[in-house]
Amino acid sequence: MKMTFRWYGDDDKVTLDQIKQIPGMTGIVSAIYDIPVGEVWPMEKITALKEKIEAHGLEFSVIESVPVHEDIKLGLPSRDKYIDNYCQTLRNLSKAGIKVVCYNFMPVFDWTRSELAHELPDGSNALIYKHETVLKMDPVKGELSLPGWDSSYTKEGMQDLLEQYKSITEEDLWNNLRYFLQHVIAVADEVAIKMAIHQDDPPWSIFGLPRIIKNKEDLEKLINLVDSPNNGITLCSGSLGVDPNNNVPELIRYFGKKGRIHFGHCRNVKITGEKCFEEASHRSEDGSLDMFEIMKAYHDIGFDGPIRPDHGRMIWGETGRPGYGLYDRALGATYLNGIWEALEKTNK
Numbered sequence: 001m002k003m004t005f006r007w008y009g010d011d012d013k014v015t016l017d018q019i020k021q022i023p024g025m026t027g028i029v030s031a032i033y034d035i036p037v038g039e040v041w042p043m044e045k046i047t048a049l050k051e052k053i054e055a056h057g058l059e060f061s062v063i064e065s066v067p068v069h070e071d072i073k074l075g076l077p078s079r080d081k082y083i084d085n086y087c088q089t090l091r092n093l094s095k096a097g098i099k100v101v102c103y104n105f106m107p108v109f110d111w112t113r114s115e116l117a118h119e120l121p122d123g124s125n126a127l128i129y130k131h132e133t134v135l136k137m138d139p140v141k142g143e144l145s146l147p148g149w150d151s152s153y154t155k156e157g158m159q160d161l162l163e164q165y166k167s168i169t170e171e172d173l174w175n176n177l178r179y180f181l182q183h184v185i186a187v188a189d190e191v192a193i194k195m196a197i198h199q200d201d202p203p204w205s206i207f208g209l210p211r212i213i214k215n216k217e218d219l220e221k222l223i224n225l226v227d228s229p230n231n232g233i234t235l236c237s238g239s240l241g242v243d244p245n246n247n248v249p250e251l252i253r254y255f256g257k258k259g260r261i262h263f264g265h266c267r268n269v270k271i272t273g274e275k276c277f278e279e280a281s282h283r284s285e286d287g288s289l290d291m292f293e294i295m296k297a298y299h300d301i302g303f304d305g306p307i308r309p310d311h312g313r314m315i316w317g318e319t320g321r322p323g324y325g326l327y328d329r330a331l332g333a334t335y336l337n338g339i340w341e342a343l344e345k346t347n348k
C-alpha cells in the first residue's frame, strides 16, 4: 500500500511542503484544473505539475480525475470527439509516467451533501447528507454547490442539461459507459494506464438522475463491460459504505482478488438514518465502518497500490475546501498507516 494525499494544485490552501511532512506520505493525487472538461490536457501542463510534485520528494501517483464530458454520458453524436480527446489525454499522461486515472460516470453532479459545515458535538465541522433535505433543493437555483461539481454551468445551461437527462434511463447510461470504455480501455491497454471508476456518491439517484455505480452488482457489471485488467475501480469506502447493504471489506477482497482495485479511498461515515449520514473522523469507533477490517482486507489481498485518506472534518479552526483541509486528513493518513504497521508486524 502506498499512502497518498489529494492536492488541488497551486490554489490549494494546503501546500506540498505541509503534505510532505505528514509521516509516511509518499505520493500526490491531483489533476489539471484549468482545462475545460472535454479538452485534451497539454503535455506541458502535465509535465510542469509532475515536476513540481517531484521537487517536493513526492511521487505523482494518481490523476483524480480526468472528467468525462456530459455529451459522452448522454450518448450524443459529439461524444466521439470528446472520447478522442480523452484518449489523447491518457496518452499524454502515460508519457509523463502516470499509471492510474480515476474518473466517475455520475450525470451532472459529482459527490453531493446537504450541508458542508455541520457542527458536531466536539465543535468540529463535517459534511453531512440528509436525503429529505436534498429532495427539497433545487440545483438550478444554486441552492447547493460543491467543490467537486463543475461550476462552469450557467443556470440556463444547468436547466438544459437536466432536461436532456430526462430521457436517459439507467440502461442508456450503461450503454453510454460501455461505448466510452470500449474506446478508452483500448488506449489504456496500449499505454498501460489503469482506469479506476469512482462509485456514485451517495450511491442512489439524486435530483431524478440515473446513477449506476452503487454496489457489488454494478461493479461486477462494470468490470465485465470490457474485460481488461485496466478496466478497474477506485474503491471508495465512504461512498459504498453509506448503504448498509454494501459490505466494504468483502468488496475489497472480491474485486481485489480479481486485480481490479487500482486505488483506494479510505473514509469513515456514520449512518444516522435511512439515506442519511455524517462524515466522521477516520477512526472506526467514530463511524459506522470498521476501518481496521477495511485495511485488513487490503492487506490480505496484498494490495500494493495507492490509498488516500478521504474527506476530513474541519478541526482546530481550519477553514478551506470542504472535506479537504489538512489536519483531519493528516490524522486519517497517520491512523491508517498505524493500522497497516500493526497488520505488517502481526502477519510476519
Ligand code: DNO
Binding pocket: 064, 065, 102, 103, 104, 110, 111, 148, 198, 265, 311, 323
Ligand atoms: C470527492 C471525490 C470525488 C471523486 C470523483 C472521481 O471528494 O471522491 O469528487 O474525485 O468522483 O471522479
